[in-house]
Amino acid sequence: MAHSAAPAPSSVVPSIGLVVGILVLSSSVSISSTDMYSPSMPDLVRWFDTTATKVGLTISLNVLAFGLAQLLHGPLSDRYGRKPVLIVSLSAVALLSLACAAAQTIDQLIVARIFLGIAAAAEAVVGLAIIKDLFTEKQQVKALALLGMVIAITPAMAPILGGYIHVTWGWQANFWVISAMALVALWTVVRMLPESKQPDFTALKMANIVSRYQELLKNSDFLVHSAMLGVCLGMLFVFVTAAPFVFIDILGIPANVFGFYQASMVLAFFFGSVLASQLADRWEPFNLMALGVLIIVLGSTAITIIILGGFMKASTLTGGYVILAFGLGPLFAVAPSRALRSIDRNTGSASAMLNGIEQTTAGLAAVVISLLHDGTARPMAYLTVLLGLILAALVYRSKKEDRYVR
Numbered sequence: 001m002a003h004s005a006a007p008a009p010s011s012v013v014p015s016i017g018l019v020v021g022i023l024v025l026s027s028s029v030s031i032s033s034t035d036m037y038s039p040s041m042p043d044l045v046r047w048f049d050t051t052a053t054k055v056g057l058t059i060s061l062n063v064l065a066f067g068l069a070q071l072l073h074g075p076l077s078d079r080y081g082r083k084p085v086l087i088v089s090l091s092a093v094a095l096l097s098l099a100c101a102a103a104q105t106i107d108q109l110i111v112a113r114i115f116l117g118i119a120a121a122a123e124a125v126v127g128l129a130i131i132k133d134l135f136t137e138k139q140q141v142k143a144l145a146l147l148g149m150v151i152a153i154t155p156a157m158a159p160i161l162g163g164y165i166h167v168t169w170g171w172q173a174n175f176w177v178i179s180a181m182a183l184v185a186l187w188t189v190v191r192m193l194p195e196s197k198q199p200d201f202t203a204l205k206m207a208n209i210v211s212r213y214q215e216l217l218k219n220s221d222f223l224v225h226s227a228m229l230g231v232c233l234g235m236l237f238v239f240v241t242a243a244p245f246v247f248i249d250i251l252g253i254p255a256n257v258f259g260f261y262q263a264s265m266v267l268a269f270f271f272g273s274v275l276a277s278q279l280a281d282r283w284e285p286f287n288l289m290a291l292g293v294l295i296i297v298l299g300s301t302a303i304t305i306i307i308l309g310g311f312m313k314a315s316t317l318t319g320g321y322v323i324l325a326f327g328l329g330p331l332f333a334v335a336p337s338r339a340l341r342s343i344d345r346n347t348g349s350a351s352a353m354l355n356g357i358e359q360t361t362a363g364l365a366a367v368v369i370s371l372l373h374d375g376t377a378r379p380m381a382y383l384t385v386l387l388g389l390i391l392a393a394l395v396y397r398s399k400k401e402d403r404y405v406r
Helices: 016-035 038-047 052-080 082-101 106-120 122-134 137-151 153-169 172-192 206-217 220-250 255-279 285-308 314-340 347-371 378-405
Strands: none
Touching: 016 052, 016 082, 016 106, 016 122, 016 137, 016 153, 016 172, 038 052, 038 153, 038 220, 038 255, 052 082, 052 106, 052 122, 052 206, 052 220, 052 347, 082 106, 082 122, 082 172, 106 122, 122 137, 122 314, 122 347, 137 255, 137 314, 153 172, 153 255, 206 220, 206 347, 220 255, 220 285, 220 314, 220 347, 220 378, 255 285, 255 314, 285 314, 285 378, 314 347, 347 378
């Protein structure tokens, strides 16, 4: 029986700007699915007559599902090509966002959010795999830095837009907007994204999948840098999950104003990515990444002192997170390419495992901060400083890995 194959990849390598632009549109959909409705979270407690912990699970379980599903999307993109997987994913996101808007109970919303996380997971896997398929290591750093710069606009604007949408039309309207965004991204992918991968007809054989993931789990260089990304994303999701309750319920910030505080943190990440892009040609990748880690640890320390030392205001807490987020720019520009530098084949599976580790770690951090909710900001401080210490240990290990990879 003949196999149906995705179109062969073009021999002409498209520009970094075109590829990054298309990936930004696709990735912004999954980012918005969390950040756009975060200002609604305190109000959902009253809407569904439930607890803050359960509302927090609409984010944490979504992120956990997002991470685990990537382990499937990677082999799928190796088997059928990058583009078909993106098309199916964006179509499903459009439908599942409408399901979220139609939820009548908090349990229905949680379930819809879990399936939304599974569907949206493809964007992260496919985007990184396409960059790995098409560009050299130096170009990958530039592409990832550019992606970080531009994609920062989405989480900066999403909570601001979401806050005003929530106040004007209600929380359901945010999911209607996300569905429309998915359809726009779908049209762009269908019309403009080139295929970068020949289909591998053996990619979905269970023995091959298990073998590839076992091989990756034995690759310490890959695991160290994947874990670094997971820890840093975990810090972000500690904020995304807990901050709406801290800022809105404890500090009294209006829901339609909260987004501006989150936006300042995301813009700091944007400028950190700008710095990484400027230094990419002159600095060694490890040194650039180490600079990011140093800034992140300083930020996590500041956050802990601000919360536990009794200095917490909306401005001071945001300031600590701005420092932390600025350091994420250099780290996220370098760590993915370092994680994949020892991978010569099965890039889709490797990208899936990398993003799976990253998102699952972040999801676990979000689950923990949800379960630790006690009506104060103290759990944010404890978990953020713990993650900062883990990150410092991982960057030390990263330096040792250079001796084995060179």
